[in-house]
Amino acid sequence: MYVVMGATGHTGQTIVRHLLRAGVPVRALGRNAQRLAPLAAAGAEVRAGDQADAEFLADAFRGAEAAYTLLPYEISAPGYHAAQDRQGEAIARAVQDSRLRHCIALSSLGADLEQGTGPILSMRRQEQRLSAIDRLDLLVLRAGAFMENFYGALGMIRACGWFGDAFAADAPLPMIAARDIAETAAWALLARGWRGVEVRELLGERDLSHAQAAAILGQRLGLPDLEYRQLEPGEAVDGLIGAGFAPDLAAAYVELAHSINAGLIRSLQGRNATNTTPTRFEDFAEALAQAYRAM
Ligand SMILES: NC(=O)c1ccc[n+]([C@@H]2O[C@H](COP(=O)([O-])OP(=O)(O)OC[C@H]3O[C@@H](n4cnc5c(N)ncnc54)[C@H](OP(=O)(O)O)[C@@H]3O)[C@@H](O)[C@H]2O)c1
Incomplete structure (x- = not known):
């Protein structure tokens, strides 16, 4: 069993x-x-x-x-x-x-x-x-970081035409x-x-920054100029609370994002054939696009 x-x-x-x-x-x-x-x-x-x-x-x-x-x-x-x-x-x-x-x-x-x-x-x-x-x-x-986290950005994209979070636009992170x-x-x-x-x-297929992910997602959503904006810490916490996060968890996420921006959270084993996995963000973005169209 x-x-x-x-x-x-x-x-x-x-x-x-x-x-x-x-x-x-x-x-x-x-x-x-x-x-x-x-x-x-x-x-x-x-x-x-x-x-x-x-x-x-x-x-x-x-x-x-x-x-x-x-x-x-x-x-x-x-x-x-x-x-x-x-x-x-x-x-x-x-x-x-x-x-x-x-x-x-x-x-x-x-x-x-x-x-x-x-x-x-x-x-x-x-x-x-x-x-x-x-x-x-x-x-x-x-x-x-799970690629599934981007489902949380779709509502903001639909409402504002852009999306934002506490991550630096150019900070690379392994997305799986x-x-x-x-x-x-x-x-x-x-x-x-x-x-x-x-x-x-x-570690997923490769490291991607939020700006790179936005460019790929924008192509799939039919929004080629889709912009990702790094939010100020207070703005990011308020945004997460607005999206339903408890205040302590919202603050914890922003703390995590800042450690990622500072390059503190990183692989100890180094990327290799075993920890690199097949699904590309380009392919995953198709599922995000379907969810976006269904909104
Ligand atoms: N998101 C990321 O980037 C990331 C990265 C690394 C690690 N993680 C970790 O991955 C884990 C989540 O894995 P996942 O995405 O496969 O799970 P998930 O989609 O969040 O699903 C949670 C599952 O646990 C069940 N569950 C039981 N008790 C629950 C509770 N009190 N609250 C919420 N769900 C409960 C849910 O059942 P029902 O909803 O059907 O009742 C559901 O089957 C977390 O520990 C997270 O910290 C996430």
Whole structure:
């Protein structure tokens, strides 16, 4: 049995479908039975429950070959780090209580840093919690920025004809499609070829700045002059709160953007054939364009 947390989310859903195609039994975890129903129809055993409930998780992990774990969050919920810690502690307790042997933890580039990384600090703490568990073979996937983040810019593009964020226009960052993370995770779950604690970075097809991403996206949206503007910190925080972010999470994101602008968040392993993944932003932008047209 293979267990996938966040099974209705960007990475989890694709992992479940890869595993089902490989012909192995899959237990898909989410919060909502209705949203899990398509995965049940595809052949997964689905379980809806609170993913910060250690007993629910331990029951799901018990007897499994391996599990994919992540720290989900609501952008609008206040107290981001406290909620992530509760979630992370529940996962760690469940891993211990169920005696799970192989675990993947989705994390982020920047989890090596002790401060200045905003939301990534929670993933750093989760890496540490899971690494401390005896006899657990832990694979940490430190991903770059999800291309899916650009869905959040479409409303602004539609309303203003440009989009902005706290990132410097020319600061390069590794951008990855969630499906590429999912493919790596699914193959790793099946092969279970790591021992002890292993950290693997996933850097997407290439590094892109927001200005470069805007140029590619503009072409796909039929807006060839689409402009990206770096916002002042206060403006960026207000914009995120306006988009539904809790104030503490909005401030954390802007802190993260500033660390990226300063070049502090970077790959420790260097780009290579293993951590470079196939989906180009040019191809992903097609899905963004479809969502934009449907707005
Ligand atoms: N965005 C980035 O650039 C980036 C980069 C590196 C790492 N990450 C990390 O990636 C993780 C997110 O992965 P993802 O994009 O695959 O997941 P996602 O699309 O955000 O989906 C979250 C999943 O978790 C479930 N869930 C359970 N409890 C939840 C809760 N309290 N709040 C929200 N969702 C909850 C959701 O179920 P339902 O919604 O169906 O109930 C859904 O299946 C986060 O830990 C994030 O920090 C993100």
